Amino acid sequence: xxxxxxxxxxxxxxxxxxxxxxxxxxxxxxxxxxxxxxxxxxxxxxxxxxxxxxxxxxxxxxxxxxxxxxxxxxxxxxxxxxxxxxxxxxxxxxxxxxxxxxxxxxxxxxxxxxxxxxxxxxxxxxxxxxxxxxxxxxxxxxxxxxxxxxxxxxxxxxxxxxxxxxxxxxxxxxxxxxxxxxxxxxxxxxxxxxxxxxxxxxxxxxxxxxxxxxxxxxxxxxxxxxxxxxxxxxxxxxxxxxxxxxxxxxxxxx
Numbered sequence: 001x002x003x004x005x006x007x008x009x010x011x012x013x014x015x016x017x018x019x020x021x022x023x024x025x026x027x028x029x030x031x032x033x034x035x036x037x038x039x040x041x042x043x044x045x046x047x048x049x050x051x052x053x054x055x056x057x058x059x060x061x062x063x064x065x066x067x068x069x070x071x072x073x074x075x076x077x078x079x080x081x082x083x084x085x086x087x088x089x090x091x092x093x094x095x096x097x098x099x100x101x102x103x104x105x106x107x108x109x110x111x112x113x114x115x116x117x118x119x120x121x122x123x124x125x126x127x128x129x130x131x132x133x134x135x136x137x138x139x140x141x142x143x144x145x146x147x148x149x150x151x152x153x154x155x156x157x158x159x160x161x162x163x164x165x166x167x168x169x170x171x172x173x174x175x176x177x178x179x180x181x182x183x184x185x186x187x188x189x190x191x192x193x194x195x196x197x198x199x200x201x202x203x204x205x206x207x208x209x210x211x212x213x214x215x216x217x218x219x220x221x222x223x224x225x226x227x228x229x230x231x232x233x234x235x236x237x238x239x240x241x242x243x244x245x246x247x248x249x250x251x252x253x254x
Contacts (some may be wrong), residue, residue, distance in 0.1 A: 023072060024069075024072040024073070028068075028069045028072060029096075031061060031065070031066075031069055032069065032092055032095065032096060033096070034059055034061070035055070035059070035066070035069070035070075035088075035092060036089065036092050036093065036096065036098075038055055038058050038059055039085055039088055039089040039092065040089065042085045043085050043086055043089055047085050048084065048085055048086070049081055049082045049083065049084055049085060050082050050083050050085055051063075051077075051082035051083070052064075052066045052067050052077070052082070052083070054082070070088075073091070073092075073095050074091075076088055076091070098125075098126045099126070100126060101126055101127075101128055102126055102127050102128070102165055102166055103128055103130045103162060103163055103164040103165060103166065104127055104128065104129050104130065104164055104165075104166035104167065104168055105129070105130060105131040105132065105133060105155065105159065105162065105164040105166075105167055105168070105183075105188075106129060106131070106132040106133065106167075106168045106170055107132075107133050107134070107152060107155075107167060107168065107169050107170065107171055107179045107182075107183070108133075108134060108169065108170035108171040108179075109132050109133070109134040109136070109139045109142075109144055109149045110134075110170065110171075112170040112194060113132060113134075113144075113168075113170035113171075114144055114145075116129070116168060116170060116194075117129055117132050117144055117145050117147060118145050127166070129147070130147075130162045130163075130164055131147060131150060131155075131158065131159075131162050131164065132144055132147050132149055132150070133149070133150045133151065133152040133154075133155055134149050134150075134151075134152055135151070135152045135153065135175075152179065152182065153182075155182055155183065155186045156182065156185050156186040156187075159186040159187055159188070160187075164186075164187075164188060165187070165188060165189045165190065166188065166189070166190045166191070166192065167179075167180075167183035167186075167188040167190070167191045167192070168191075168192045168194070169183075169191060169192070169193040169194055169195050169199070170194045170195070171195055172195065173195045173196040173197050175195070176193060176195035176197065176199050177199050177200065180193070180199040180200070180201055180207070184201060184202060184205055188205065189204070189205055189206065190205065190206040190207070191205060191206070191207045191208075192207075192208050192210065193207060193208065193209045193210065194210050194212075196211055196213060196214075197209070197211075
């Protein structure tokens with residue numbers, strides 16, 4: 001989490017990363033991930049400075065909101081110049097604690113767990129899947145991608161070697177709470193729950209719940225409330241000057 005010089009990265013100036021982050025609202029933290037993606041793209045393109053207005057054009061987030069979000073973590077940017085891309089990228093990477101490797105284990109070797117274990121995006125991130133666990137004896141011992149499926153009951157013992165600090169739950173809803181408790185006993189400090197419903201964890205463990213059905217229900221609400229598509233948005237001009245009808249391209253996942 002990016003900080004000005006008087007603030008702390010880990011404990012500079014007596015302010016910890018955790019205490020600074022705790023002050024920022026959750027929507028702000030969610031937007032930081034989008035800012036990081038934008039900054040990475042700019043850095044790869046060789047862009048050295050960027051203004052909040054330019055970031056607004058790229059992200060669709062108001063420049064005032066961007067400045068407010070960043071202000072939770074210090075002072076960035078200079079009047080008339082904007083933000084130094086690499087500096088801000090480095091600071092936000094540190095703020096989100098993405099400047100170190102995070103080891104993760106998956107509970108559930110079914111379809112969802114298998115898809116998560118094989119997700120190639122992990123290779124470009126600071127997250128590494130180091131184990132996958134299940135309680136189905138028909139699966140335990142089999143290879144899934146490059147990992148052997150291990151016994152969920154042995155997670156506390158095995159994680160002493162794996163050193164995972166993140167747990168990903170991909171089990172049926174009725175088993176999620178029990179799995180979460182085993183993860184807590186194993187030293188897991190953060191849990192991403194894909195099972196429907198919420199899990200209860202101690203205060204020293206962070207948890208986020210991802211409910212696909214809930215997200216689809218929210219999308220369903222908008223069907224009769226969206227404006228009709230404009231003709232300009234449906235017709236694309238080809239190089240030969242002929243208009244070509246195409247379905248709207250899907251946006252990049254946020």
